[in-house]
Amino acid sequence: MTTATAPILWIGSRDGLLRWQAGAVTPIIGEAAVTALARLPGGRVAAGLESGDLVVAARDGTQTRRLARASRAAITSLLTIAGHGETWWLGTAAGELLESRDGGAHFELRWRTEGGALRVLSIPGRPRSALLLVEGSGVWLVSEPGQPPQLWSQVTASGSASSTHPIAALASHPFDGQVWLARTATTLLRSIDGARTFRPVIGWPTDRRPRIVHFTDLPRGDAYAISWPPPMPPDPTDPSSLWKSIDGGQSFHPVASRQIDRARNPVGELTAVAAWLEGAHDRDVVILGTDRGELLQWDGQDGHCDLLADQLPPIDHLLAAGPAPILDPSTSGVFLLP
Numbered sequence: 001m002t003t004a005t006a007p008i009l010w011i012g013s014r015d016g017l018l019r020w021q022a023g024a025v026t027p028i029i030g031e032a033a034v035t036a037l038a039r040l041p042g043g044r045v046a047a048g049l050e051s052g053d054l055v056v057a058a059r060d061g062t063q064t065r066r067l068a069r070a071s072r073a074a075i076t077s078l079l080t081i082a083g084h085g086e087t088w089w090l091g092t093a094a095g096e097l098l099e100s101r102d103g104g105a106h107f108e109l110r111w112r113t114e115g116g117a118l119r120v121l122s123i124p125g126r127p128r129s130a131l132l133l134v135e136g137s138g139v140w141l142v143s144e145p146g147q148p149p150q151l152w153s154q155v156t157a158s159g160s161a162s163s164t165h166p167i168a169a170l171a172s173h174p175f176d177g178q179v180w181l182a183r184t185a186t187t188l189l190r191s192i193d194g195a196r197t198f199r200p201v202i203g204w205p206t207d208r209r210p211r212i213v214h215f216t217d218l219p220r221g222d223a224y225a226i227s228w229p230p231p232m233p234p235d236p237t238d239p240s241s242l243w244k245s246i247d248g249g250q251s252f253h254p255v256a257s258r259q260i261d262r263a264r265n266p267v268g269e270l271t272a273v274a275a276w277l278e279g280a281h282d283r284d285v286v287i288l289g290t291d292r293g294e295l296l297q298w299d300g301q302d303g304h305c306d307l308l309a310d311q312l313p314p315i316d317h318l319l320a321a322g323p324a325p326i327l328d329p330s331t332s333g334v335f336l337l338p
Helices: none
Strands: 005-013 016-021 024-030 034-039 045-049 054-057 064-067 075-081 087-092 096-100 108-112 118-123 126-134 138-142 150-153 169-172 180-183 188-191 210-215 223-227 239-245 253-256 270-278 283-290 295-298 306-309 315-325
Touching: 005 034, 005 045, 005 270, 005 283, 016 034, 016 054, 024 054, 024 064, 034 075, 034 315, 045 075, 075 118, 075 126, 096 118, 118 169, 126 169, 169 210, 180 210, 180 223, 210 270, 223 270, 239 270, 283 315
Parallel strands: 270 315
Antiparallel strands: 005 016, 005 315, 016 024, 034 045, 045 054, 054 064, 075 087, 087 096, 087 118, 096 108, 118 126, 126 138, 138 150, 169 180, 180 188, 210 223, 223 239, 239 253, 270 283, 283 295, 295 306
């Protein structure tokens, strides 16, 4: 007998962590805003909370472990370091880089910046190194445990007026450590020299402010961006808040409002994006979250969005995981959606 499998989607909401699979939602933790999601070895997932706490959940969601409070500030990011057992690097909203060498049981302050929030980002091809984005300050390179970070880039946009706006977020190409995307308060940027210098992407309009930039983990390395909504609701033929790149982030093109907005509350906003590959058709399956607690699915091409779930808490983070055996709702504590 073959066990049915389906992709897993971890949902970080303003009221806790949820797990979605095959139309069923499992509440994992509640009453705490999730500020970061990260994959861990063995199919586990870690959720950083606004309170500074850290929660680790098993792939099936049936076992969770709340770790000791890592910081008094909200957790912004988490990265596991290859070759050092269970070494974790953690970034916080207070500009701290925390390190654990025992799988999150204990954290020590490794570095603190006087700038804004600090985010830890993996570098493709360099599993024992990371980039640290310090909001409003620059990018730092951290490598071997025990070594201080080194200034990597002041992160300016060559040949663009956006150079006066600091970079607020970075996203790396899944396979090429030289290619990075970034967003400022006003535009999207791209680097082809490992996040040292940036230039504006092609196709991003001057009247749209980027909210989220996301590289998929899929073989093609497609990228997606979500913009803040325009002052007036768009017409069906107007651009939605979702933009797509099929050339490694070099250029972005809008997805029409008629494809995205029919299935959701029109007064809500897109707030999160994730994707997985549908093997039978070799295409992206794009998952979108909204501040109205809606979960949407789009085929990444010319179709319309489908509503997967609603009446969830406001969604801020999505993390797609690979296929796994589908849980039996009668024994797992899963809630089936209507």
